[in-house]
Amino acid sequence: MTGFLQDIGLSYELAVLVAKALGVAVVGAFGLLWTLLGIWIERKVAARFQDRVGPNRVGPFGLLQSIADAVKIILKEDIMNRHVDRWPYNLAPILSTLSVMLIWAVIPFTAAWVGADLNVGVLYLVAVGSLGTVAVIMAGWSSNNKYALISAFRAVAQLISYEVPMVISLLVPVMLAGSLSVQAIVKSQHIAYLFAVPMTVLIFLISGQAENGRGPFDLLEAESEIVAGFHIEYSGMKFGMFYVGEFLHAFTLSVLTALLFLGGWQGPLAEKIIPLGFVYLLLKSVFVYFVLIWVRMTLPRVRIDHLLNFNWKFLVPLSLINLLVVAFLWKLMPDTDQINSFADALGPTLVLFLANVVMFAGVAWWLREWARRDREHIEARRAVVAEPAEATAAAGD
Amino acid sequence: MDITAEAIVFLLLSVLTLGSALLVVTTRNLFHAALYLMLALFGVAGFFVLLAAPFLAGFQVVVYIGAIAVLIILAVMLTPSVTRLPRIYNAQWAVNLALAVVFFLLLFSVLTPVVDDLGISGTWGANFTQNSPADVPASSVSDLGEALVDPQQYMLPFELASVLLMGALIGAALLVSPTARDDEDAPHESGQGA
Amino acid sequence: MILNEWVFVGLFFLLGPVLLVVPIALSKWLAPKRPTPIKQDAYECGAEPVGLAWKQFRAEYYIFALVFLVFDVELVFMFPWALAYNKLGLFALFEMVIFVLLLVVALVYTWRKGALEWS
Numbered sequence: 001m002t003g004f005l006q007d008i009g010l011s012y013e014l015a016v017l018v019a020k021a022l023g024v025a026v027v028g029a030f031g032l033l034w035t036l037l038g039i040w041i042e043r044k045v046a047a048r049f050q051d052r053v054g055p056n057r058v059g060p061f062g063l064l065q066s067i068a069d070a071v072k073i074i075l076k077e078d079i080m081n082r083h084v085d086r087w088p089y090n091l092a093p094i095l096s097t098l099s100v101m102l103i104w105a106v107i108p109f110t111a112a113w114v115g116a117d118l119n120v121g122v123l124y125l126v127a128v129g130s131l132g133t134v135a136v137i138m139a140g141w142s143s144n145n146k147y148a149l150i151s152a153f154r155a156v157a158q159l160i161s162y163e164v165p166m167v168i169s170l171l172v173p174v175m176l177a178g179s180l181s182v183q184a185i186v187k188s189q190h191i192a193y194l195f196a197v198p199m200t201v202l203i204f205l206i207s208g209q210a211e212n213g214r215g216p217f218d219l220l221e222a223e224s225e226i227v228a229g230f231h232i233e234y235s236g237m238k239f240g241m242f243y244v245g246e247f248l249h250a251f252t253l254s255v256l257t258a259l260l261f262l263g264g265w266q267g268p269l270a271e272k273i274i275p276l277g278f279v280y281l282l283l284k285s286v287f288v289y290f291v292l293i294w295v296r297m298t299l300p301r302v303r304i305d306h307l308l309n310f311n312w313k314f315l316v317p318l319s320l321i322n323l324l325v326v327a328f329l330w331k332l333m334p335d336t337d338q339i340n341s342f343a344d345a346l347g348p349t350l351v352l353f354l355a356n357v358v359m360f361a362g363v364a365w366w367l368r369e370w371a372r373r374d375r376e377h378i379e380a381r382r383a384v385v386a387e388p389a390e391a392t393a394a395a396g397d
Numbered sequence: 398m399d400i401t402a403e404a405i406v407f408l409l410l411s412v413l414t415l416g417s418a419l420l421v422v423t424t425r426n427l428f429h430a431a432l433y434l435m436l437a438l439f440g441v442a443g444f445f446v447l448l449a450a451p452f453l454a455g456f457q458v459v460v461y462i463g464a465i466a467v468l469i470i471l472a473v474m475l476t477p478s479v480t481r482l483p484r485i486y487n488a489q490w491a492v493n494l495a496l497a498v499v500f501f502l503l504l505f506s507v508l509t510p511v512v513d514d515l516g517i518s519g520t521w522g523a524n525f526t527q528n529s530p531a532d533v534p535a536s537s538v539s540d541l542g543e544a545l546v547d548p549q550q551y552m553l554p555f556e557l558a559s560v561l562l563m564g565a566l567i568g569a570a571l572l573v574s575p576t577a578r579d580d581e582d583a584p585h586e587s588g589q590g591a
Numbered sequence: 592m593i594l595n596e597w598v599f600v601g602l603f604f605l606l607g608p609v610l611l612v613v614p615i616a617l618s619k620w621l622a623p624k625r626p627t628p629i630k631q632d633a634y635e636c637g638a639e640p641v642g643l644a645w646k647q648f649r650a651e652y653y654i655f656a657l658v659f660l661v662f663d664v665e666l667v668f669m670f671p672w673a674l675a676y677n678k679l680g681l682f683a684l685f686e687m688v689i690f691v692l693l694l695v696v697a698l699v700y701t702w703r704k705g706a707l708e709w710s
Contacts, residue, residue, distance in 0.1 A: 013402070017598070024602045028610045074618045082631040088432060094611045101611070105603040116599035120538065123455035123670060124600070127442075130463030134435060137470055141428055145633040156467060157652040160659040163463070167666050171673040178677040180538065180670070233633065237618035241611065305708070308655065312707050316662070316698070320691050327676060327684050337677035406601070446597050456667050464660040471653050542675030545668065546683040558668060559690040562661050566697035569657040570706040 024105075027115050031104045031252075035244050036066035038251045041286070042293055049297040070240070078236035085142035092139035093234065093241035099131035100249045107255060108183040110265045110277035121182040122174055125256065126167050129211070132249075133159045136230050139242075143233035152230040154219065154304060159211060161311045166207035168319040172200040172326055173260045178337065186264035190345040193261045196352040197326055199359050201261045203319050205292070208253040210307070212246065215296035219304055251289055258284035314370075318363065329355055407447060414440030427473045435466045452538045654706050658698075665694055 040055065040063060047054025055062030080089075106121045108114035118124050133156055140152020174180055176196070177188035194201050210217040231242045258264060262284045265277030302310070329352055330336050339345050417436035424430050438461040445454035544550045672679075672687055701707055 017602075020599050021602050021606060023599065024606045025610070028603070028607055032610065070614075074614060075622055076618070077623050077625065078618060079626075080631065081633045082626075082628075083633065085428075088428075094608055094615070097611050098607050101607050102600075102603055105600050115603070116596045118451065118596050118600065120451040120455050123452065123459070127455045127458035127463070130459050133463060133467055137467065138432065141470075143633070153471075153652050156471070157655045160464070160467065161655055164659060164662045164666075168669070171666075171669055174670070175673040175676045178539075178674065180674055236622055237615045240618075241615065308707065312655075312658070312698070313702060317695060320695065323673075324684070324688055324691060327687070330676070331681050331684055451597070452671070456670075460660075460663050460667065464656070464663045468653075468656045468660060471656050475653075538671050539675045539678070542671030542673070543678060545671055546675075546679060546686045548682075552686060555668060555686065556689060556693075559665075559693040562665055563693045563697040566658060566661045566694070567700055569654060569661070570697075570701035570704040573654045573706050 023115055027104050027107075028101055031101055031248060032244065034251065035248045036070065038247050038289070039066045039069075041289065042247065042250075045290060045293045046297055049294070073240040074237055076236040078238060080235075081144060081233045083144040084233065085144065088138040088142035089233075090238070092135050092142065093231075093238045093245070095138065096132060096135035097241050097245035097248065099128055099135060100245055100252050102128040102131075103252050103256070106182055107259065108186055108264060109281060110274045111271050112274050113278065114183055117181055117183045120180045122170055122180045122185070122260075125182075126163075126170065130163065132211075139234070140230035143230070145233050148230050148232050151232075155213065155230055157304075158213070158217065158219070158307060161308055162207040162210035162217075162315075164207075165203050165311065165315040165319040166211060168316070168323055169200045169204040169207065170260070171323055172197050175323075175327060176330065182259055182264075186259055186266060188339070189263040189266060190339060190342045191349045192263040192266075196349040197261075197322075197356060198353070199322050199356045199363075200319075200326070201257065203315060203322065204261070205253075205257060205288075205295075207311075207315060208257070209292060209295065210311070212249045212253055214246065214250060215292065216299035216302050217307060218296075218301055219307065250292060251285065254285040254288035254292060255281070257288045262288070314367075322359065325355060325359065326352060403447060406443075410440050410443040410447070413437075414444070427476060428470065431466060431470045431473055434469065435462050438462050438466065450537075452541070658701065658707070661694070661697075665690075 043065070044054040044062070055065035058064040058068045103125055105115045106118050106124055108117065136152050136155045136159065140148045140155070143149070173185050173193055176193060177185040179185060179188070209215045213219075231239060234242060258281055264284075265281045267277065267280035270277035270280055330348070333348050333351060335344070336348055339348070414437050417433040417440065420433040421430045421437060424433065438457060441461075442454040442457040445451070445457055545555045546552055668690065669687070672683065676683065
């Protein structure tokens, strides 16, 4: 690519720059277009969960439904509240999607295709992800709508709370691989980290789902409670931007899980036939995506106090304990700093897996105790409420 | 990339950072001020990248934009006149200006070779060991991690930081705990949760 | 050398928004625009909005932002530690245990004080 550009008369620096710019366009456009397919997958799967057929009219199996929807939403009138604060209002949907799209800059698609193999890749993921919070505040405040503002506050409380366990769980693959580069983390997975640290994967997925504001954590846009959430005042394509951002976020979360815990592009022959790695990555990501939709379709929405309690009183302590336990066992085993093959990884993976089983048992016991105490608490309160009621009933006779 | 490209990026980032910093103090809309502050902080993150300190750049965004600026916005919401600040000048603006000039001169004298020329370097100047960002070793973050827990180096500050954070968290808890929020005389029901 | 990788990221920051602005601009060009006063009111469940939303708000979310900030700063220290962990001894783990334990004590205190309750 660079060679060709130099041939048509560009200097080396300019050729590199143009090649990289084209890379950006390809990666960004791929992310956005994949979202259209992702929406179709999600609608089809969701329909199956609800015993429906899903989109089936536009194109084979309704495959073109998302494209029709995209055209429709572009042709929709953009109704704007006349009291909005224009600059933040118009920037918010772009920033919201951009904060997710920027993550794609450091994703290694195969052994050789990677936009920017930053040596602080994981930190970069966290950093650009936190820009999403800013977009939510901007949208909520600039809309000049009380519902939007209140739900933006809720959203911020949720987003910043769940960022803590997510980042702590991200530290586990960083520690095992000894690198912040996403590509290096993928390469260090001779056995996918999923088998060594399933607890971490679970924490990452739960908090990621909450960061994304879907599944059981969709109170950001609880239709029945706060109309539509912080983007209530948006319509037309600007609303579409938030929508695209949400789906892109969901898929990006799947890709990140595949990269950090499922071995990314690794698979048979992936090092030799480079494009094959891309197929592996997509397959793994779609599998995680399916699991996320499954969770989303199965669990009912949680209440905001439960949501925050669950995070600060359960997920954060658990993720810290998990990190320290993994760190302790990792140091206890010999030669964990030089794992170069499947055989090297086998022992540590088995030990960590068993430790995780013990941890899961402990957590199950902890949660049972918690639920038991909660139940007693509620029943005690119910008894207090019931007594006066019986008294009045008796007086009425 | 050659020097000129870096210089251009540096100039653009400077304009971004200083421009938005100026807007922070001149706008009458507190919410906008907070957003401009984020932009200025983002520009600073860009400088860190240019200085081959991507770790600092990352945490500049995570901590300053993702946490502190968000906290500032939440605090701004508590003020009664978010959109129309009655006055933009503080009553003590003269003192503030004098302090700003003093701090600027201090920074200038530490960071530039002026002090070297005066012959009092070593005790006063910043004594940069690296002349170019390209000389920074790629493993600097890992080195930082080793230095942090090394008893010979930064182990004590590392643990003290934890104590400081503990103090901050306890202070925050005291500030907003239900007992502190309620009226002193009024009977209250607290400790419901668990 | 390090900066080369960042050129791509920098370009992403510049060109990414362009990709996102295109559909919005397209919509601005193609979509109809027939504003009426009622359409342009804030949508608050059909009731006519009373005043603007830019009022003084009691943000009970403030405490969560404060706690988050503390944990964020903690993570600043944990990242280099995790990165260098393979090169460190068991002693480094105990230091981190102390570091985390102090914070967990503070978190439990905050919890017991009832500051983490949703009010």
